[in-house]
Amino acid sequence: MVVKDNRREFSENEKMILYNEVDGRCPICGGVLSHKKSGRIHKTFEIAHIYPANPRPEEQNLLKNEERLSEDVNSLKNVLAVCRICHRKFDTPRTIEEYRLWVRLKKKLLQDAEIKNTYSLFNIEAEITVILQKLNNQTLEEELVQLSYDSLKVDQKANDSLPYAIKRSIKRDVVDYFDYIRRLFIEIDKVTPYKFDTLAAQIKSFYCKCMQINSNQGYVYTAIVNWLDEKTNSYSKKACEIVVAYFIQDCEVLS
Ligand SMILES: [Zn+2]
Numbered sequence: 156m157v158v159k160d161n162r163r164e165f166s167e168n169e170k171m172i173l174y175n176e177v178d179g180r181c182p183i184c185g186g187v188l189s190h191k192k193s194g195r196i197h198k199t200f201e202i203a204h205i206y207p208a209n210p211r212p213e214e215q216n217l218l219k220n221e222e223r224l225s226e227d228v229n230s231l232k233n234v235l236a237v238c239r240i241c242h243r244k245f246d247t248p249r250t251i252e253e254y255r256l257w258v259r260l261k262k263k264l265l266q267d268a269e270i271k272n273t274y275s276l277f278n279i280e281a282e283i284t285v286i287l288q289k290l291n292n293q294t295l296e297e298e299l300v301q302l303s304y305d306s307l308k309v310d311q312k313a314n315d316s317l318p319y320a321i322k323r324s325i326k327r328d329v330v331d332y333f334d335y336i337r338r339l340f341i342e343i344d345k346v347t348p349y350k351f352d353t354l355a356a357q358i359k360s361f362y363c364k365c366m367q368i369n370s371n372q373g374y375v376y377t378a379i380v381n382w383l384d385e386k387t388n389s390y391s392k393k394a395c396e397i398v399v400a401y402f403i404q405d406c407e408v409l410s
Pocket of ligand 1 (some may be wrong): 182183184185186237239240241242
């Protein structure tokens with residue numbers, strides 16, 4: 156009996172997309188997926204099917220109730236660039252635990268790519284960097300007035316999808332810095348009226364985009380922080396977290 160092979164060849168461009176999706180490192184073991192030899196860089200990865208291209212009857216049975224990332228086993232949604240060793244380990248023997256892990260990982264990679272592809276559409280006024288710089292200044296210490304924990308809004312806004320550690324960090328950032336940032340925005344608005352409203356609208360708008368892709372609050376919070384960090388040339392991620400906490404407290408971010 157001749158068994159039909161469902162696998163297909165992937166084009167160079169598809170391989171490039173898959174390679175970039177994992178930033179050139181095996182997402183399972185972290186190994187680099189390229190090597191340098193004779194002055195040239197060679198890619199060393201395999202394209203692994205998450206749901207098998209040619210499932211054996213026992214694999215079909217094992218995965219029959221599991222989520223599928225695509226009906227088409229050769230869709231880019233159902234494949235992952237990994238190193239050869241992790242590919243072999245994944246395929247033999249197939250287990251539900253590993254399958255679920257790979258599905259979760261791939262979904263996150265797809266969502267991250269989808270969000271990053273929208274970055275160019277969502278800008279932020281340059282004045283936000285003034286706030287980030289002030290937050291990293293030593294002289295800040297004397298200017299901070301702590302907010303009362305009673306006035307925090309994050310508890311009402313948060314649902315179960317916001318991990319405790321993130322919630323706690325948002326609360327601390329609001330208590331420590333809210334009053335200071337509010338005063339900074341008042342000063343900025345004196346120079347350019349509506350600057351704060353513009354910034355708030357920009358952050359709200361990116362927040363809404365994230366919610367379309369994944370409404371998990373932990374995911375959304377991290378996505379906004381990463382976006383703000385990239386938009387401000389990776390100046391300070393911690394300062395971005397503080398600013399995002401401010402907008403959670405003051406505006407309709409996480410609602
Ligand atoms: Zn690996």
